[in-house]
Amino acid sequence: MLSDAIFSIKNTTDFNEVALRVFRRQYTHNHTYQRFCNLLGKSKTAVKHYTEIPFLPIEFFKKEQLLSSSKPVQKIFTSSGTTGSITSKHYITDLNLYEKSFNTAFNLFYGDVSEYVVLALLPAYLEREGSSLVYMAQSLITQSNQPESGFYLHNLEELASILRKLSQQNRKVLLIGVSFALLDLVENYEVNVNKETTIIMETGGMKGRRKELTRYELHEILSSGFNTPMIHSEYGMTELLSQGYSKGNGIFYCPPWMKVLTRDPEDPFTLLPHAKSGGVNIIDLANLNSCAFIATQDLGRVYADNSFEIIGRFDHSDIRGCNLMAL
Secondary structure, three states, rough: HHHHHHHHOOHHHHHHHHHHHHHHHHHOHHHHHHHHHEEEEEEOOOOHHHHHOOOOEOOOOOOOOOOOOOOOOOOEEEEEOOOOOOOOOOOOHHHHHHHHHHHHHHHHHHHOOOHOOEEOOOOOOOOOEEEEHHHHHHHHHHHHHHOEEEEEEHHHHHHHHHHHHHHHHOOOEEEEEOOOHHHHHHHHHOOOOOOOOOOEEEEEOOOOOOOOOOOHHHHHHHHHHHHOOOOOEEEOOOOOOEEEOOOOOOEEEEEOOOEEEEEEOOEEEEEEEOOOOEEEEEEOOOOOOOOOOOEEEEEEEEEOOOEEEEEOOOOOOOOHHHHHHOO
16 A cells, blocks of 8 residues: 555655655646646656655645545644634545654654653644644643643643653653743743653744744743753644654754755745755655645755754745646
């Protein structure tokens, strides 16, 4: 099965082979993506390497039901947005793919989740039912099977107390949260943690809640507040079923079935060499049943070891190239 091949990728040769298989499947079954490729003159047989695969502008997740499967939709993940704004919708026909992706990646980067107490500074599932991040956090909390694991967005005092207790007990802890909530915690409570056993992981999320900070500024405040040298980060979005992780300094790594490339901001169909700043393109092969090849609105750099960093976003709301296709 193609899904098995995705999570068995070991090297660049494997990645290229599986990416081409996914591309041909999506070209055949995802009619929006097929029309986009045809407008670029990229047929199913013309593409010979993953770097030649067209990247669909992420805006299409706001406009189209992007499906590469005829199976019924099990879940719709939606982006958060201000009142009246158009949100992205990711139609999921196989939740097992998402669960396999985040569980395998977490195990790859951090080990067995059952060894951790998982504390989430995120909205609880019923408050934000369409969030893929909350879905993942709920699953990790359940799998951790620790009595203290749970959502604490509305109970910072209890969370601070639990963090202090767990640190004294030398128990492994993952505190994962949106940036503004982590800042609220360190600004209002004393939460020096055991830096040997506690992972503080921010997931972004400042827009509209607090003054925007650079990642460096954010990590400096959190590092001081939690008394830990490194702040981890999660890079994900509604339109993806995989995550990149950073264990410090804002440098992210992908699981084997995910790859980040950069494009020329002035020419969206030209890929850039390593260490050059450009628009972020993502291949997420876990997006088997939607679209795995996405041109995001983020700006970043990719390095020779395939690590990457995010340095900002495009100032304008639409990516160049979106107007190639009016649907």
